Amino acid sequence: MRNAFADEITKLGATDHRLVLLSGDIGNKLFDKFKSGAETRFLNCGIAEANMMGVAAGMALSGLRPVIYTITPFTTTRCYEQIRVDACYHNVPVIIVGTGSGLSYAELGPTHHSCEDLAIMRVLPHMTVMAPADEVELRQCLRAALKQDGPVYIRIGKKGEQIIPKKDDHFEIGRSITVREGSDVCLIGTGTLLPTVLEAATLLAAQGITARVESFHTIKPLDSDTVMQAFSNYSIVATIEEHSRIGGLGGSIAEWLAQQDRMRGRLVSFGTDDDFMHEVGSQDYARAKYGLTAQNIAEKVQAAYAKAVA
Amino acid sequence: MTTDIPELKNIASRIRGRIIATSHQTHTPHLGSCLSCVDILIAAYFSTLKIDPAKPSDPERDRFILSKGHGAAALFQVLALKGFYPEAMLKSYGEDGGIFAEHPPTPDHLPGIEAATGSLGHGLPIGLGMALAGRIKKQEYDVTVLLGDGECNEGSVWEAAMMAAGQQVGNLLAIVDFNKWQATGRSEEVLALGPLVDKWRAFGWEASEVDGHDMNALTEVMGRKRSRVGKPIAVVAHTVKGKGVSFMEDDNNWHYRIPTADEVLAAYKELGVTA
Numbered sequence: 001m002r003n004a005f006a007d008e009i010t011k012l013g014a015t016d017h018r019l020v021l022l023s024g025d026i027g028n029k030l031f032d033k034f035k036s037g038a039e040t041r042f043l044n045c046g047i048a049e050a051n052m053m054g055v056a057a058g059m060a061l062s063g064l065r066p067v068i069y070t071i072t073p074f075t076t077t078r079c080y081e082q083i084r085v086d087a088c089y090h091n092v093p094v095i096i097v098g099t100g101s102g103l104s105y106a107e108l109g110p111t112h113h114s115c116e117d118l119a120i121m122r123v124l125p126h127m128t129v130m131a132p133a134d135e136v137e138l139r140q141c142l143r144a145a146l147k148q149d150g151p152v153y154i155r156i157g158k159k160g161e162q163i164i165p166k167k168d169d170h171f172e173i174g175r176s177i178t179v180r181e182g183s184d185v186c187l188i189g190t191g192t193l194l195p196t197v198l199e200a201a202t203l204l205a206a207q208g209i210t211a212r213v214e215s216f217h218t219i220k221p222l223d224s225d226t227v228m229q230a231f232s233n234y235s236i237v238a239t240i241e242e243h244s245r246i247g248g249l250g251g252s253i254a255e256w257l258a259q260q261d262r263m264r265g266r267l268v269s270f271g272t273d274d275d276f277m278h279e280v281g282s283q284d285y286a287r288a289k290y291g292l293t294a295q296n297i298a299e300k301v302q303a304a305y306a307k308a309v310a
Numbered sequence: 311m312t313t314d315i316p317e318l319k320n321i322a323s324r325i326r327g328r329i330i331a332t333s334h335q336t337h338t339p340h341l342g343s344c345l346s347c348v349d350i351l352i353a354a355y356f357s358t359l360k361i362d363p364a365k366p367s368d369p370e371r372d373r374f375i376l377s378k379g380h381g382a383a384a385l386f387q388v389l390a391l392k393g394f395y396p397e398a399m400l401k402s403y404g405e406d407g408g409i410f411a412e413h414p415p416t417p418d419h420l421p422g423i424e425a426a427t428g429s430l431g432h433g434l435p436i437g438l439g440m441a442l443a444g445r446i447k448k449q450e451y452d453v454t455v456l457l458g459d460g461e462c463n464e465g466s467v468w469e470a471a472m473m474a475a476g477q478q479v480g481n482l483l484a485i486v487d488f489n490k491w492q493a494t495g496r497s498e499e500v501l502a503l504g505p506l507v508d509k510w511r512a513f514g515w516e517a518s519e520v521d522g523h524d525m526n527a528l529t530e531v532m533g534r535k536r537s538r539v540g541k542p543i544a545v546v547a548h549t550v551k552g553k554g555v556s557f558m559e560d561d562n563n564w565h566y567r568i569p570t571a572d573e574v575l576a577a578y579k580e581l582g583v584t585a
Contacts, residue, residue, distance in 0.1 A: 020446065045473060046472070054439060054466065054470065055473070059439040061436070062440050063369065064443050085429050085432055
């Protein structure tokens, strides 16, 4: 995903001379092509994220389109007040990209995990929040973000993520993409867990339960039309995210649901626990620890469905 | 634009009188912090900045950021007198639903404001971003950022200082309103602030110090916003908190105290102004 980011930002920067790339001392070599085409518009801001966010806001206030790139905790929690005041309060077009989000850097320990970013970004006024599933969605997110006049946060994975084939490549901020049709349950995924969600749908199909799968590349603004359809038409709606069950996609939909008249659907949310992971492990290990596997999702959804139709 | 020093001093006294009256009328605190930076603001807005109040969004304008946002009561008076908005607008100061709060609002809510400050340590990074934008866009403007000495507690100030020097930003001027106090104590004692001029120098800036109430010296040093050697410029301005009114000077109670009607009149008398 990060190679796709470098490639897409290089293409966009070649034609949009307002685009400035700010890196927090990462991506050595990754941005060589960008630099060779636009040397003055690449700035390594060092390991000083609070300043980097303020610099980006100052640039955006001066008519540029800064894109900030560093590892997720450092471009979110580390400089949160600068995001809130400099980018959101001023409502300027700063694009914040968090790489290696969720449990991508599981081996590096909780200092490098980010299972709170969607929650804290989502609560900020003016902020658009996106979590593309693969590099195709990432490129679409970036192109759409550059057309926004306010701040945008995009959380991405690391590398080698599977590309999910889709029938329709129409992309719009705040409109989810249907990846698979089904009539019994609805699985709403966000970010790079989408292949796991599709696998869960396949496991459910083997049990005679057909699942619709939605890719929610945008967390905010919430695609409330699709959410409304899901809770109207399906008895079980599951959210799946590599993020805390507090405050992310599941949290957002729970807030929405609580304000509606009685709906048909019941919400089942999958995400990380309200805890830090103290043991060592790969991303797959970490996902499994929090139940973010196709097997576990399929089992829990099947049980909830059985209860709902009983 | 003027280099008429007596006239600049007159303007400063009038602004001081208005700030004190407004504090009394609206119970706006931070009087001492406002009075210490008045002369710097006057030197900037009435002598050295390349700005046109009729064109507050001119891409080529000089930028000025009051990073010590709690000096807003001073800035609001200066911008009104400069003509960015009618002085009558200030009658709504502190009123419910008004725009004049204790800190500057965002630029799209009040002409003349370049950044909404109030949380300390934000102005220098934003100003650096503006200075870098000018370089990228090949524009000629300069950026001035006014910091408080207490504000220099914030790490983001020094992050920005390092990046500005690393990028050899030549169109950035930082002025520290060194009034020797922060909210609850002497700024040299709360944290180890000094030696402040040497600190900026060690961070790669072209640094100097000036009497922050000497209008001659201020207009001279602030007029040289561009370094000849591609370095950002820092000016440590020695100031007195509560400057201009004997019973407020260097008394940190006036960080939060509100003057009585009698104190306003006594201040007017000392400043040689009527209202």
